[in-house]
Amino acid sequence: MIDIKAKEVFRLYLKQFSPLSEQEFEDIFIYFKELKLKKNEYFIKEGQICKNVGFIVKGILRVYYINDKGDDITSCFCPENSLTTSYKSLITKTFSTLNIQALNSVELLIISHDDFNKILISSPAWQHVMRIILQNEYFNMEKYVSVLSNETAIEKYKRLLEEQPQIIQIAPIQHIASYLGVTRRTLTRIRGDVAKKNSNI
Amino acid sequence: MIDIKAKEVFRLYLKQFSPLSEQEFEDIFIYFKELKLKKNEYFIKEGQICKNVGFIVKGILRVYYINDKGDDITSCFCPENSLTTSYKSLITKTFSTLNIQALNSVELLIISHDDFNKILISSPAWQHVMRIILQNEYFNMEKYVSVLSNETAIEKYKRLLEEQPQIIQIAPIQHIASYLGVTRRTLTRIRGDVAKKNSNI
DNA sequence: TTTCCTAAAGGACAAATGTCCTCAAATTAA
DNA sequence: TTAATTTGAGGACATTTGTCCTTTAGGAAA
Structure with missing residues (x-):
C-alpha cells in the first residue's frame, strides 16, 4: 500500500x-x-534500457554521464516534486547514456513505460x-541552454544558490562544478569571492 | 499555386x-x-506572437536573441529541409523573445498554428x-547542451565546419562566434590555428 | 584520544579567452 | 575611379580559468 502522504504530494503536483x-x-x-x-x-544506470518514469516524493537525484574524455559530468539535479527519467532511453528503447543516482535517501512513485502509454491512450x-x-x-531545457551560454560561472553559482540551495548543501563540490561547467578549482575561487563580498556588507 | 518542387521536397522530408x-x-x-x-x-521578430510553423525549402535562417547585457546571441542556424518556429511563443501565445531572420534568400512553406492543431486532431x-x-x-537540444558544455571552442568550430559548412560560408563571424559561445577574437584565433595546421599537412 | 582518510580550500604558474586596438582587404556609395 | 564603410585578421595586455600541488579541517576507524 502506498503511503497516503506520497499520494497527496503527487495529486498536488499534477493539479x-x-x-x-x-x-x-x-x-x-x-x-x-x-x-x-x-x-x-541508482534509478537508472548507463547501459540499461530505462523502463520507468519516476515522480520524486522526497530526496534529490543526480543525473550524470561520462563524457569522451572520461569525466563525470552532472547534467542535472532532480529536486523533490518533479519527474525523473532518461527520456531518450525510455522513448527510443535504447541503452541509456545517463546515470540517475540518489544523492540522499529518495522516495519515488514509479510507473512503467507500458502503463504510462496505456493511460495516455485511455485518458x-x-x-x-x-x-x-x-x-x-x-x-526548462531552453532556459538551461541560455543560462549555460550567457552567464559567467559566478552568476551561475549565485543562481543555483538562489533556486536550489539544498543542492549546494548536499552535493559534493565536483558535482556542482561539472554542473556549472567549471573545474573544482574555479568553484572554490567563486565560493571564496562570494564569501568575501558578503563579509564586506 | 505552390511550386511543385517545394511540395516534393516537403513530401520527402515527412517521409x-x-x-x-x-x-x-x-x-x-x-x-x-x-x-x-x-x-x-524576418520570419518572426522579438515582441511579436509567433503564429506559424515554417518548413525551409531553400535558404538558411538565423535564430537569435538579445541577452541581458545587450549582446546579440545566435542560438541556432536553421538549415534547408527543417522546421522553424519560435516554439515557446507559438505554444504559450506569448511574445517571442527570439528573432528568426533570413541569412540569405529563403523559401518557406508555412502553416498557421490553428491549422496545425486542426490537422493534429483530424489526422x-x-x-x-x-x-x-x-x-x-x-x-537535438540535448545533444546541443552536451556539445556546449563538453567541447572546447576549437572542437565546436570543427564540428560546425563538418556538419554545417554552408553556415561558415555565409554567416558573418560575430554570429558564428556567439553561436559557439566565444568572442570574435577567439574565433579568428581558432581559424588561424586551423589554417596553420592544415598547411603543415 | 590518536591516527588515518577524505573533502574542500587555496597557492603558483600555465594556458585560454576577453578587451581594446590597429591594419588590411573587400564591398558599397559617390 | 575614388572615397567611405564594413568586415575579418591579428597584436598587446588583462583577466579568467585550468592544472598541479600542498595545506587544512572534519569525520571515521583503531
Missing part, C-alpha cells in the same frame, strides 16, 4: 498543470508503485497533463 | 519520419502557404509524424 477529477486521479494512480532508494543507489486528462509537463521540460 | 499515403499528404498539404523572404527579412498520421519530429527536436 498544478491541470485539474483532474477524483476518479481520473484514482484511475491513473493504480499504476504507480513505490520505490525507495538509499544514498548512492484524455492524463494526455493533457503530460503534454503540459513535457512542454515545460522543453522550455 | 523520413513516417510513411504517409498520397491522400494523407494531400489532406495536410492544402493548409500550407508559400512564403519567400529576402536576405535580412493520426500527422499526429504521429509530429510526435517524432518534436522528439527529435528535444533530442
Whole structure:
C-alpha cells in the first residue's frame, strides 16, 4: 500500500498543470508503485534500457554521464516534486547514456513505460497533463541552454544558490562544478569571492 | 499555386519520419502557404506572437536573441529541409523573445498554428509524424547542451565546419562566434590555428 | 584520544579567452 | 575611379580559468 502522504504530494503536483477529477486521479494512480532508494543507489544506470518514469516524493537525484574524455559530468539535479527519467532511453528503447543516482535517501512513485502509454491512450486528462509537463521540460531545457551560454560561472553559482540551495548543501563540490561547467578549482575561487563580498556588507 | 518542387521536397522530408499515403499528404498539404523572404527579412521578430510553423525549402535562417547585457546571441542556424518556429511563443501565445531572420534568400512553406492543431486532431498520421519530429527536436537540444558544455571552442568550430559548412560560408563571424559561445577574437584565433595546421599537412 | 582518510580550500604558474586596438582587404556609395 | 564603410585578421595586455600541488579541517576507524 502506498503511503497516503506520497499520494497527496503527487495529486498536488499534477493539479498544478491541470485539474483532474477524483476518479481520473484514482484511475491513473493504480499504476504507480513505490520505490525507495538509499544514498548512492541508482534509478537508472548507463547501459540499461530505462523502463520507468519516476515522480520524486522526497530526496534529490543526480543525473550524470561520462563524457569522451572520461569525466563525470552532472547534467542535472532532480529536486523533490518533479519527474525523473532518461527520456531518450525510455522513448527510443535504447541503452541509456545517463546515470540517475540518489544523492540522499529518495522516495519515488514509479510507473512503467507500458502503463504510462496505456493511460495516455485511455485518458484524455492524463494526455493533457503530460503534454503540459513535457512542454515545460522543453522550455526548462531552453532556459538551461541560455543560462549555460550567457552567464559567467559566478552568476551561475549565485543562481543555483538562489533556486536550489539544498543542492549546494548536499552535493559534493565536483558535482556542482561539472554542473556549472567549471573545474573544482574555479568553484572554490567563486565560493571564496562570494564569501568575501558578503563579509564586506 | 505552390511550386511543385517545394511540395516534393516537403513530401520527402515527412517521409523520413513516417510513411504517409498520397491522400494523407494531400489532406495536410492544402493548409500550407508559400512564403519567400529576402536576405535580412524576418520570419518572426522579438515582441511579436509567433503564429506559424515554417518548413525551409531553400535558404538558411538565423535564430537569435538579445541577452541581458545587450549582446546579440545566435542560438541556432536553421538549415534547408527543417522546421522553424519560435516554439515557446507559438505554444504559450506569448511574445517571442527570439528573432528568426533570413541569412540569405529563403523559401518557406508555412502553416498557421490553428491549422496545425486542426490537422493534429483530424489526422493520426500527422499526429504521429509530429510526435517524432518534436522528439527529435528535444533530442537535438540535448545533444546541443552536451556539445556546449563538453567541447572546447576549437572542437565546436570543427564540428560546425563538418556538419554545417554552408553556415561558415555565409554567416558573418560575430554570429558564428556567439553561436559557439566565444568572442570574435577567439574565433579568428581558432581559424588561424586551423589554417596553420592544415598547411603543415 | 590518536591516527588515518577524505573533502574542500587555496597557492603558483600555465594556458585560454576577453578587451581594446590597429591594419588590411573587400564591398558599397559617390 | 575614388572615397567611405564594413568586415575579418591579428597584436598587446588583462583577466579568467585550468592544472598541479600542498595545506587544512572534519569525520571515521583503531
